[in-house]
Structures are given as C-alpha cells and as structure tokens.
Amino acid sequence: MQISGISITGxxxxxxxxxxxxGLPYISWEMISQSPKGGFYIGKGGGIFNAILGSLYLAGxxxxxxxxxxxxxxxxxxxYIKQGSFLEKSSKLLFDVLxxxxxxxxxxxAFSIMVWLGIRASLLGGVITITLLTIPIVVRTIDELLLTVPVDLKNVTKSLGATTWETAKVLIKYIKPGIFTAILLAFGRAIGDVAGVLLTTGFSDNLPKYIDEPAATLPLAIFFQLSSPIPEVQGRAYASALVLTLIILIIVICTHILASKQKKHKI
Amino acid sequence: MKFRLVKDLIAKYLSKSLLILSLSVVVLIVIGLAMKSSPLLDNVNLFHILTEKNWSPQKGNFGFLPFIMGTLWVTLISLVIAVPLCILASTYLVEYASDRLRISVLPLMNVLAAIPPVLYGVWGVLFVVPLISDWIAPIFNINITGYSVLAGGIVLAVMIFPIMISIMVEVLHTIPKELKAASLSLGATKWETIQKVILRKARPGIIAAVVLAVSRAFGETVAVLMVCGNIPKVPQSLFDAGYPIPALIANNFGEMMSIPLYDAALMFAALLLFVIIFGFNLISRIILNRLEEHA
Amino acid sequence: MHAHSSIETKETQNIILPSTPHMQIKDLNVYIEGTHILKNINLDIPNNSITSIIGPSGCGKTTLLKTLNRLMDDSKEVKVTGSVLVNGEDIYAKDAEVTHIRKKMGLLSQRPFPLPMSIFDNIAYGPKIHGERNKKVLEQIVETQLRNVGLWEEVKDRLDSSATGLSIGQQQRLCLARGLAVQPEIILGDESTSALDPISTQTIENLLIDLKKDYTIVLVTHILRQARRVSDYILFVYNGKAVEFGKTEDVLINPKNPITQQYVKGFIS
Structure with missing residues (x-):
C-alpha cells in the first residue's frame, strides 16, 4: 500500500x-525575451517570447x-432559482458533465464553425474555444463556494430588506478568496490546453498584435518544436515546458494559499 | 427606490439568459457535429464504419476500427495500472496514514491534476518511451522504438491518478465510522475490515471514479498522441503503435477539407467521442450525487 | 384593526389579549418538499411585547419564525398557504413586495453573522441600500444604534476595522444594532443567544426587554428558563401544530393542554 502511494506521488x-x-540548461534571458528567428521549426536563433505572450493573452x-x-x-x-427545482438540479449536473x-x-x-464562417485560425478563435472550456470550471467552483455560505448570512442580509442582487453582492464579498481560486483554476486550465488551440489558434513566429491573427502559445510551442531534429529548436521546446511548469506551479501554490485563507474566513 | 428592484430584475434575467446561452452550447455541439458528420453516414452505414479495419481517406475508405481499438487499448492499459494503485493508495491515505501525511499528499494530487497534458506528453517522450524501448522491450527480446499503446497507457495512467485518488478519498470519507467500529468489534482485523466492509460499501463510488477516469482517458488527445506512434492499424500487442480517436482529429484537421468526406469522418469521430464521454460522465455524476445526498 | 384578539386552534381555548395584535397568522400551512411542516396555525401576536415560541427541536418553530418574514419561500421547494397579516396587510398577497416586508422585520440569527465589512459599514449597510447617501446622517445612525445596544463605548475607536474581530457577544449586539438601523417594527429572534456565554446572553435579554417599548418581538427558544425570564406570551408548538398560547405564567405554570404539561415538566424535549 505504501508502495502504491509512493509510486503515485513519485x-x-x-x-x-x-x-x-x-529545460534548465536552455533557460536564458534571450530565450524568454525574443521571438524565434528563421521559423519556429527550423530556425536556430531566438526564443519563446512570442509563445509566452500569446499564452498569457489567450489565457487572460x-x-x-x-x-x-x-x-x-x-x-x-x-x-434566484428555487433550490431543489428541476432546472437547478439538471443545470448543475450538466455543468458537471460539460x-x-x-x-x-x-x-x-469551433473549427468547423470557423470554417463555415470563413474565419481563419486566430487568437479570437482560441479565446472563444477556451472560454467555452473554462466556463464550467468557474461555475462549478463558485457553486461549491456558495454552498458553503451559511444560510443565516443570506437570511440576515435579506432581513435588512436587501434585494436578491444586493444579497448576492454581500455573498461575493464573503467568498472573495474562493473566487480568486476559481479564476486561477480557470487560468491554469486555459494556459495548459493544447487540443483546443491546436485547431483554432494556429501558430506564429511573431508577437501577437491583432486578435484576428494566429498566435503562438506555450503548449503548441512545446508540441511542435519537440519533434524537430534540430537540437536548438528542441531546446526551445524544453524551455517552453519549463516556463509552463513554473506558471502552473505558481498557480497551484497561490490556490493553496487562498484556500487556507477561505477556511480561516469561515469563523 | 423602485430602481433597486429594477436592478434586481435586470440581474436576474441577465444571469438567466447567460445560463440558457451557455447550456445551449451543448445542443449546438450535438446538432453541429451531427450535421457535419451526416454526409458520411449517408454514404456508408454506421455498423460498417465502426467495424471496418481499412482507413484510407483518399480511396474513400473510412474504417474506424483501428482508432476505436487504439482508444480501447490505451484506456484499458491505463486502467489496469491505475485502478489497483489508486484503490490501495486512497485506502492507505484514509485508513492508515497520519493526518500530517494525508494533508501533505492531497495537495500534491492537485499539482498532478494541474499539469497540462502537453507536459505529460513531454515526460512520455523523454522518459516512458525510452524506458520501454531500452528496458522493457529487451526483456521480451523485442526491438522497437517505444512509441506504443503501452507508452500511451502509462502516460494516461499517471494522468488519471489525481481524479481517481481525489474522488476515492472523498468516497471513503463518506463511509460511517460506526460501520468500521462494528466490524472491528466483531474481531475482524483491520485489513479484513477494509476488504470485506469498507471497499464493498465504497463500491459504487469507486466505480463512479473509474468511469469518470475512463471518460477522461477517452478524450485525452495530445499527451497520448505524442507517445502512441499513430499508425492506423488495429494494435495486436502492448508494443504495437496505436492511433486513438482524439489523436486522429488533432492530426488531420488541417487536410480534411481537401479530401471528400474526410471532414465528415473527423466530425463523426468528434461526435462519437462526445456521445461516449457525455454518457459516461452523466452516469458517474449521478452516482456521485446520490452518494453525496446519502452521506 | 381587530378589537377582539383571540386564537383558535383545535386544542387551545380562547384567550382575550389586552392589546391589539401587530401580526396575525391565519390558517397557515407550510409544506417543504411535500412534507407538511406547519399545520393550520392561527395566532395573533400582540404589539410591544415579547412572544416566545417554544417546543422540542424539529417541531417547526424556526420554520414558523422564518415564514413570518418570507425567508422560507425562496430557499427551498416550499409551499405556503394561508396568510400572515402585518398591520392588517397580507405579506403573502400576490402583489406584496418582499424587500419592503423584510425591512419591517429585523432578524437576529442563531449565531451572529456580521457582514464581511467594517463595523461602521455593517450598521450603515441597511440604510445605504434603502437610499441614504448623506454621510452625516449615516454617522448619526451608526452612533445611535451602537449606543442603543451599548456597544458605542466599546467600538467607537475602531469603527473601520473588520466586524469579525469583535467577540461573539459583541458581534450579536452589532447584528441587533444593524437590524435596528433599518427602522423595523418587529424583531425576530431565532435562538439568538444559543451561541453566547451567560453574560452576553443576559445583556441581549435585557436589551430585548428594553426594546419592547418600541418594538414587537418574537423569539424562538428551546430554553424554558429564558422564555420565563423575557417573554410576556408563550406559544407552544408541537409536531407542527400550535398547541397552546397564552400569558407566560399561564402556559408555564398552569398549562391547559396535557402535551404542554409534559413538555413544561421536562418529559418531552
């Protein structure tokens, strides 16, 4: 049993x-501050700044x-909805499934809709796809948070004559640290996703300037450049992987801190 | 102060329309995929598509069997590895481990869950594939590159660890202490209690966790694509290359517009994935919700 | 207004109340997810007095209290029939405006729940949402209400700090002041002292006794001694039914109904 635990954490x-x-040997200031030179798949010079920036834009x-x-x-x-009603239960179930x-x-x-509308792969396409992907994460996390709010806090606020919307604003204040957790979780999923951006965002050597142009992202920088026969290009993939890992680790640590804050808040 | 009430109404209907809009995306996905894949189904019957081995889009042969088998192989391998490990590990965490250990291990599962698929893929290429070609295959006297369904299965197994562990731990926590106490006071050992009482009681929850993990494995695209070899043939052994359904879509969407019916075939693949995963998720969520209500 | 004030349920006899009723509950039935929780409640609640609702846990006394300011019907699958009249106006009428009704009734919950904001904003929140913008007026309201509950001297130097930093007894007084700040007519207390130490409990009880000259107060409690200490009238609820209502001494010392007798003597809890 211990062995199973160790192998999983290991x-x-x-x-x-x-x-x-x-990744560490390839990390340098040039790597994270320049765009690739001479094509991302064959060019030996430059770095992964285009992908870092593209990923931040897209996920942000x-x-x-x-x-x-x-x-x-x-x-x-x-x-607003009566708790326990069919619409409430089935919507929550559907978000779990989504x-x-x-x-x-x-x-x-998204790709076939873009083809149908004549939009080419672009940052915009990626943003739409990833937004759809992350909405269920936000809904589920906030929903779970709202369930932890004591019913009496809702009741006393309403007893002051507050409307439902005004009560909702008080509850949002109450779960604020948790909301940041939800946002971070969504950001983490958004910045790490490959399959969605692969089809919709394309790739580019340039820094992302316009929303209707293809943009580079870190996961795709890894995916495309890892299979290159040129060591320098592979190096860019390793460096991208390291940067992405660091971003994810920072996010996880932040959510951990926020989660303990939310616990303290619960009197 | 009527304005406050108007504001409340606006908030109500705005949020309601957002809800309906986002839920209608599901309907949109189903209708869109069904419409796009209908040309394929008009030409060839469904049964034929699902059982035909031959995949050559240029000649108009769209046999999905290699991809279905590829998906099944990697999923089964990952389950064989992950299910026993996760059951043991989560029982250990809940029943034996100290609070300190439990509190320090569970956040690590969150890290594992947060790692993006592409990084699993990198790990697969750098570690699992060489491990298979240099260490595991030679034991059986086979000479291969290592890009195989086994590699895909191992990578997937690690990817489904966190979801299985976190759900199993939660399920095990819902089992009443009294039940354990009753069994122990009858003279059963701790291990007997775990086997005969706790795991039996936790069975529906464990099944739900596995089903959820299966649907995750079915849909995983890039990590598997990077290590599986991607040859459209039905795999015959662990060391054969495979070509799972998601990888098929990801690899070929670029050229699908140039060959007739190719786009319909890929959209059919997406529809297939959607329907299977939607069904699996629905089942396991319903089981888990039931368990939560009873707890 | 009704000159004759009486309640009629199967088991109770008529009692003539000395003052005019502030609230009248008529044929009230509450169903939660199909279960019949409150059964045909009829009751007149006299003004400027404290009425305690007592009864074993799970008998429906908290549900009854929450029905009085319409907190039940938007939290779960709940069906309410009958009517609750406040100053002769039915709060369950179709065109009744819920926020306006709730403003008339302050709720003091089981545990203190300060809003997640400063001490000042906790009191000022109610007046603010009801349209008071003038800073001077708000300051005046905050000071008056904090003085009302005897908290002003204790917190006047830290009005801007978070309300969660107060002791639990102070928090409950703050919550009382917050409720008073929206100028209600009625105060509803839901076992409001159950989380407090004996001294804070006494403070709150004395405050409530003071306040009854200006407000009508309805309390839910499961402590008989508390009901005896503070209340003028007592309603005994058992199994969703209003079993007995009357003056405190009558119900506690000379209960008419055998079930009330058993409860008062401690045979049922």
Missing part, C-alpha cells in the same frame, strides 16, 4: 524533475470572459 516528482533537468482573455459569464450563472443557480468534455471536441466544433 511520478509527480519524476515529471517535474525531468522537465527541470531538460478567456479567463476574464469565463469569469464574467460564469459568476452570474453560479449566482443565478444559487440565489466539465468532463475534452477540449478536442470543443476545438473540433
């Missing part, structure tokens, strides 16, 4: 260890959109 350190081991924009759409939905499901739908399916449908 695999985590193995993954991070190998990425560190391969879709997280903002998903939060703006997801929080009102979670509030509606917990405040959470499990793989990004390749979202990507495929």
């Amino acid at each position: 695999s985590l350190f193995l993954i991070i260890g190998i990425i560190m081991y391969k 924009l879709s997280t903002v959109l998903a939060t703006l759409i997801g929080i009102p939905i979670a509030l509606y499901l917990n405040m 959470f499990g739908i793989p990004s390749i399916v979202y990507g495929a449908i």
Whole structure:
C-alpha cells in the first residue's frame, strides 16, 4: 500500500524533475525575451517570447470572459432559482458533465464553425474555444463556494430588506478568496490546453498584435518544436515546458494559499 | 427606490439568459457535429464504419476500427495500472496514514491534476518511451522504438491518478465510522475490515471514479498522441503503435477539407467521442450525487 | 384593526389579549418538499411585547419564525398557504413586495453573522441600500444604534476595522444594532443567544426587554428558563401544530393542554 502511494506521488516528482533537468540548461534571458528567428521549426536563433505572450493573452482573455459569464450563472443557480427545482438540479449536473468534455471536441466544433464562417485560425478563435472550456470550471467552483455560505448570512442580509442582487453582492464579498481560486483554476486550465488551440489558434513566429491573427502559445510551442531534429529548436521546446511548469506551479501554490485563507474566513 | 428592484430584475434575467446561452452550447455541439458528420453516414452505414479495419481517406475508405481499438487499448492499459494503485493508495491515505501525511499528499494530487497534458506528453517522450524501448522491450527480446499503446497507457495512467485518488478519498470519507467500529468489534482485523466492509460499501463510488477516469482517458488527445506512434492499424500487442480517436482529429484537421468526406469522418469521430464521454460522465455524476445526498 | 384578539386552534381555548395584535397568522400551512411542516396555525401576536415560541427541536418553530418574514419561500421547494397579516396587510398577497416586508422585520440569527465589512459599514449597510447617501446622517445612525445596544463605548475607536474581530457577544449586539438601523417594527429572534456565554446572553435579554417599548418581538427558544425570564406570551408548538398560547405564567405554570404539561415538566424535549 505504501508502495502504491509512493509510486503515485513519485511520478509527480519524476515529471517535474525531468522537465527541470531538460529545460534548465536552455533557460536564458534571450530565450524568454525574443521571438524565434528563421521559423519556429527550423530556425536556430531566438526564443519563446512570442509563445509566452500569446499564452498569457489567450489565457487572460478567456479567463476574464469565463469569469464574467460564469459568476452570474453560479449566482443565478444559487440565489434566484428555487433550490431543489428541476432546472437547478439538471443545470448543475450538466455543468458537471460539460466539465468532463475534452477540449478536442470543443476545438473540433469551433473549427468547423470557423470554417463555415470563413474565419481563419486566430487568437479570437482560441479565446472563444477556451472560454467555452473554462466556463464550467468557474461555475462549478463558485457553486461549491456558495454552498458553503451559511444560510443565516443570506437570511440576515435579506432581513435588512436587501434585494436578491444586493444579497448576492454581500455573498461575493464573503467568498472573495474562493473566487480568486476559481479564476486561477480557470487560468491554469486555459494556459495548459493544447487540443483546443491546436485547431483554432494556429501558430506564429511573431508577437501577437491583432486578435484576428494566429498566435503562438506555450503548449503548441512545446508540441511542435519537440519533434524537430534540430537540437536548438528542441531546446526551445524544453524551455517552453519549463516556463509552463513554473506558471502552473505558481498557480497551484497561490490556490493553496487562498484556500487556507477561505477556511480561516469561515469563523 | 423602485430602481433597486429594477436592478434586481435586470440581474436576474441577465444571469438567466447567460445560463440558457451557455447550456445551449451543448445542443449546438450535438446538432453541429451531427450535421457535419451526416454526409458520411449517408454514404456508408454506421455498423460498417465502426467495424471496418481499412482507413484510407483518399480511396474513400473510412474504417474506424483501428482508432476505436487504439482508444480501447490505451484506456484499458491505463486502467489496469491505475485502478489497483489508486484503490490501495486512497485506502492507505484514509485508513492508515497520519493526518500530517494525508494533508501533505492531497495537495500534491492537485499539482498532478494541474499539469497540462502537453507536459505529460513531454515526460512520455523523454522518459516512458525510452524506458520501454531500452528496458522493457529487451526483456521480451523485442526491438522497437517505444512509441506504443503501452507508452500511451502509462502516460494516461499517471494522468488519471489525481481524479481517481481525489474522488476515492472523498468516497471513503463518506463511509460511517460506526460501520468500521462494528466490524472491528466483531474481531475482524483491520485489513479484513477494509476488504470485506469498507471497499464493498465504497463500491459504487469507486466505480463512479473509474468511469469518470475512463471518460477522461477517452478524450485525452495530445499527451497520448505524442507517445502512441499513430499508425492506423488495429494494435495486436502492448508494443504495437496505436492511433486513438482524439489523436486522429488533432492530426488531420488541417487536410480534411481537401479530401471528400474526410471532414465528415473527423466530425463523426468528434461526435462519437462526445456521445461516449457525455454518457459516461452523466452516469458517474449521478452516482456521485446520490452518494453525496446519502452521506 | 381587530378589537377582539383571540386564537383558535383545535386544542387551545380562547384567550382575550389586552392589546391589539401587530401580526396575525391565519390558517397557515407550510409544506417543504411535500412534507407538511406547519399545520393550520392561527395566532395573533400582540404589539410591544415579547412572544416566545417554544417546543422540542424539529417541531417547526424556526420554520414558523422564518415564514413570518418570507425567508422560507425562496430557499427551498416550499409551499405556503394561508396568510400572515402585518398591520392588517397580507405579506403573502400576490402583489406584496418582499424587500419592503423584510425591512419591517429585523432578524437576529442563531449565531451572529456580521457582514464581511467594517463595523461602521455593517450598521450603515441597511440604510445605504434603502437610499441614504448623506454621510452625516449615516454617522448619526451608526452612533445611535451602537449606543442603543451599548456597544458605542466599546467600538467607537475602531469603527473601520473588520466586524469579525469583535467577540461573539459583541458581534450579536452589532447584528441587533444593524437590524435596528433599518427602522423595523418587529424583531425576530431565532435562538439568538444559543451561541453566547451567560453574560452576553443576559445583556441581549435585557436589551430585548428594553426594546419592547418600541418594538414587537418574537423569539424562538428551546430554553424554558429564558422564555420565563423575557417573554410576556408563550406559544407552544408541537409536531407542527400550535398547541397552546397564552400569558407566560399561564402556559408555564398552569398549562391547559396535557402535551404542554409534559413538555413544561421536562418529559418531552
């Protein structure tokens, strides 16, 4: 039994260890501050700044959109709808299910819609796909948070004559640390997704300037450049993997800190 | 102060329309995929598509069997590895481990869950594939590159660890202490209690966790694609290359517009994935919700 | 207004109340997810007095209290029939405006729940959402209400710090002041002292006794001694039914109904 536990946790350190081991030698200021020179697949010079920036744009924009759409939905499901009603139960179930739908399916449908509308692969396409992918994460996390709010806090606020919307604002204040957790979780999923962006965002050597142009992202920088026969290009993949790992680790640590804050808050 | 009430109404209907809009995406996905894949189904019957081995889009042969088998192989391998490990590990965490150990291990599962698929793929290429070609295959006197369904299965197994562990731990926590106490006071050993009482009681929850993990494995695209070899043939052994359904979509969407019916075939693949995963998720979520209500 | 004030349920006899009723409950039935929780409640609640609702846990007394300011019907699958009149106005009428009704009734919950904001904003929150913007007026309201509950001297130097930093007894007084700040007519208390130490409990009880000259107060409690200490009238609820209602001494010392007798003597709890 101990062995099973050790092998499971061990695999985590193995993954991070190998990425560190391969990536660290390639990390330099040039690597993270320049775009690739001479084509991402064959050019030996330059770095991965285009992918870092593209990923931040993509994940940032879709997280903002998903939060703006997801929080009102979670509030509606917990405040406006009668609890225990069919619409409430089935909507929550459906968001649970949507959470499990793989990004390749979202990507495929977004891709065919884009083809149908004549839009080419672009940052915009990626943002739409990833937003759809992250809405269920936001809804589910906020929903779980709202369930932890004591019923009496809702009741006393309403007893002051507050409308449902005003009560919702008080509850949002109450679960604030948790909301940041939800946003971070969504951001983490958004920045790490490959299959969705592969079909919809394309790839580019340039820094992302316009939303209707293809943009590079870290996961795709890894995916495309890893299979290159040129060591320098492979190096860019390793460096991208390291940067992505660091971003994810920072996010996980932040969510951990926030989660303990939310616990303290609960009197 | 009527304005406050109007604001409340606006908030209500705005959030309601957001809900309906986002839920209608599901309907949109189903209709869109069904419409796009209908040309294929008009030409060839469904049964034929699912059982035909031959995949050559240029000649108009769209046999899905290699991809279905590829998906099944990697999923089964990952389950064979992950299910026993996860059951043992989560029982250990809940029944034997100290609080300190439990509190320090569970966050690590969150890290494992947060790692993006592409990084699992990198790990697969750098570690699992060489491990198979240099260490495991020679034991059986086979000479291969290592890109195989086995590699895909191992990578997937690690990817489904966190979801299985976290759900199993939760399920094991819902089992009443009294039940354990009753069994122990009858003179059963701790291990007997775990085997005969706890795991039996936890069975529906464990099944739900496995089903959820299976649907995760079915849909995983890039990590598997990077280590599986991607040859459209039905795999015959652990060391054969395989070509799972998601990888098929990801690898070929670029050229699908140039060959007739190719796009319909890929959309059919996406529809297939969606329907299977939707069904699996629905079943396991319903089981888990039931368990939560009874707890 | 009704001059004759009486309640009629199967088991109770008529009692003539000395003052005019502030609230009247008529044929009230509450069903939660199909279960019949409150059964045909009829009751007049006299004004400027404290009415305690007592009964064993699970008898429906908290549900009854929450029905009085319409907190039940939006939290779960709940069906309410009958009517609750406040000053002769039915709060369950179709065109009744819920926020307006709730403003008339302050709720003091089981445990103190300060809003996640500063001490000042906790009191000012109610007046603010009801349209008071003038800072001077708000400051005046905050000071008056904090003085009302005897908290002003204790917190006047830290009005901007978070309300969660107060002791639990102070928090409950703050919550009382917050409720008073929206100028309610009625105070509803849901076992409001159950989380407090004996001294804080006494403070709150004395405050409530003071406040009854301006407010009508309805308390839910499961402590008989508390009901005896503070209340003018007592309603005994058992199994969703209003079994007995009357003056405190009558119900506690000379209960008419055999079930009330058993409860008062401690045979049922």
